Amino acid sequence: MARMLTRRRLLAALPAAGLFAACRGGASPVPGPPPADAADPAGTSSAALSTAVPPPPSPTPTPTPTPRGTETRLLMPGTPHETALLIHHSGVAGPAAFVLGGVHGNEPGAWLAADDIAAWQPAAGTLLVLPRANVTAIAAFVRTFDDIGDLNRLYPGDPASPLAMERTAFHILEAAREHSVSLLLDLHESWAFYAELPGTGTGALGQTITVGPGPLQSAFGQQLADRMNPLVSRREQMIVRDGTRFGRPATPVPAGQPNRGRSSLAAGGHVPGLTPVLVEMGQLDQPLERRVELHRLAARSALELLGIL
Helix, strand or coil, X not given: CHHHHHHHHHHHHCCHHHHHHHHHCCCXXXXXXXXXXXXXXXXXXXXXXXXXXXXXXXXXXXXCCCCCEEEEEEECCCCCCCEEEEEEECCCCCCEEEEECCCCCCCHHHHHHHHHHCCCCCCCCEEEEECCCCHHHHHHCCCCCCCCCCHHHCECCCCCCCCHHHHHHHHHHHHHXXXXXXXXXXXXXXXXXXXXXXXXXXXXXXXXXXXXXXXCCCCHHHHHHHHHHHHCCCCCCCEEEECHHHHCCXXXXXXXXXXXXXXXXXXXXXXXCCEEEEEEEECCCCCHHHHHHHHHHHHHHHHHHHCCC
């Protein structure tokens, strides 16, 4: 009788989990969770452990593209060299490209084509167009004037220069930096065709695509030529030239001095992420209307390659 009483007392003292285990054959009771203020072996409470775990990092916000629309910005305002820069925002994320015309006033195919391009609306990203960079030279139908300088020899520009075109070069690259431009497409005309008079100088660069240093240099020039050439005649075929050497100064530049005397092909060295591309059409025995058409084709092909059109 004493043995039965002892067993009853023992069973009454066991927790429910232990009682179940005992009925199953004597397994150890399953402990419950520790109290909220129970300490770990190192003396840190579970509450402290939970607050010590850092929260997950917030996701990187997706950049919001500029709302769709067009803005007109005046470069060199209030001077005889004032000219309009058109900036078209698509409202859709994408790269930015800058089309430049009218660097030389006696290359009408370039600035007339840029006038047309200035009305194009991008499907993605941003399109900047400066159709008539040197308005005084265009008005006189000359390359440029000595007292204002040659824009295509004055990059990266200088806002304090006495030469108007050197100040213009500065403002062009300033706008390119502001909009993180990936491609600077500089439209020009030469007299003769490069294929007919190769290696004879700047007077025979017609029907060429020259790519300066920048992220797109290795492939973009050939991609542009491959896109254009099936659409033009045999004489109009575009030839790709390497513009790497134009990204370096012709002579050593002292420390702290600007890298002057360079064409737009040096722009990639002054705007992060930018690749400059100079397109030349030949004037010799090629009508103005056709040169304008070819410049538009070059610009459209380049912008389609980037996904802007």
